[in-house]
Amino acid sequence: MNLKLIIRIAKSLLLARFKQTLIAAVGVTFSISMFITLLSFMAGLNDLLDGLLLNRTPHVRLYNEIKPNINQPIYSQFDTNTTHNFIHSIKSTVSRQEIYNSEAIIQTLKKDQRVLGVAPKIISPVFFNDGAIDITGVVNGIEIQSEGKLFHFNEYVTAGDPADIERLSNSIILGKGLADQLLANLGDVVQVATINGERFPLRVVGFFQSGMQEIDKTQSYASIATVQKLKEKPNNYITDIQIKLKDLAKAPQIAKEYNKLFEIDAVDIQTANATFETGSFVRTLISYAVGVVLLIVAGFGIYNILNMMIYEKMNTIAILKATGFAGKDVQKIFLVIAMSIGFFGGLAGLILGFGLSAIIDQIPFETPSLPSVKTYPVSYNPTYYAIGAVFSLITTFLAGWFPSRKASKVDPVVIIRGK
DSSP: OOHHHHHHHHHHHHHHTHHHHHHHHHHHHHHHHHHHHHHHHHHHHHHHHHHHHGGGSOSEEEEOOOOBOSSOGGGGTSOTTTOOOOOOSOOBOSOOSSOTTHHHHHHHHHHOTTEEEEEEEEEEEEEEEETTEEEEEEEEEEOHHHHHHHHOGGGGEEEEOTTHHHHSTTEEEEEHHHHHHHTOOTTOEEEEEETTSOEEEEEEEEEEOOSOHHHHTTEEEEEHHHHHHHTTOOTTOOSEEEEEESOGGGHHHHHHHHHHHHTSEEEEHHHHTHHHHHHHHHHHHHHHHHHHHHHHHHHHHHHHHHHHHHHHTHHHHHHHHHTTOOHHHHHHHHHHHHHHHHHHHHHHHHHHHHHHHHHHHHSBOOBTTBTTOOBOOOOOOHHHHHHHHHHHHHHHHHHHHHHHHHHHTOOHHHHHHHO
């Protein structure tokens, strides 16, 4: 049968029951818009939470871990094949936290095509003197350019210029929580004591706020040269090499490779943050589940409306079949009706979902713990819109398939005889 004729008949049936058609389309529109809005907001929230931790975490970290010495003195005195020794208070092996030949390792990493960037680092535990009290903290020696490029460090500096730690000697950026404890302001000098008892005055040139209170109460940042001076180490002293990869998923494999290649401890981001990634996955899964349920509910609404339409249009269906329309032609007519509802309702839902997401994106969201966040987070990932469009068509097709089959099997003789 002519496709244009089928479409014209479907259009006539749609307009004849316009109120029911509108209700079905509104159901699809509401479901798709809520699906888009929910996923966009939840994805934006996940990106925000991931950014607080994952953006500040290297994909692979190279370092020397302090480990117990396997070769204890007792093993040299007794035959381990005939005796079993119970050792308490095992002492760590004699090793340094310094990464040996760090410059050569960094140059090798920079030549690796899988590596996006490398940032050396020194981690040094210290005490901040506050009168008669020493506050435990950590000074991180960093290269400000690499740290800003790879780990978005500059975004978390709420006061001062991050580059000042390299321009000004003996300077430091304090975590906001630590600065509040010390009552330190920009330009003040704080006294820092190393674990060896040496004291150094450092000038405060900025404040750092990550959004995690416990981190902001202990962490501070200085240039690598300043921390080397604090620890009385040479200018090639490095304790950590932070690596950002082009493909995050390859981090576990590459970490094992570097562990063997450089004979150094290596930890990947998945291992270091397994619990966090699980929480992010569960939140995303719940968002998709709720969105799919909304679409299924809309599909049942369309199914019921088409069922009622077929029941009310029995006479029309009988006349169509009596005038030469085959059962497949009648089925096509009602499938066109269902798909039209899905298409126009889905299109309106995509537009409305985008509009609601844009409105949420403009709502102020200011909290002292997240200074870089000004509005509620929203993700405009095109994938969500593609999923919404496909789901709207699939749902409405399935919702129209079963009623259309019922219509195709109507016997016109029975209907006309009944009349």
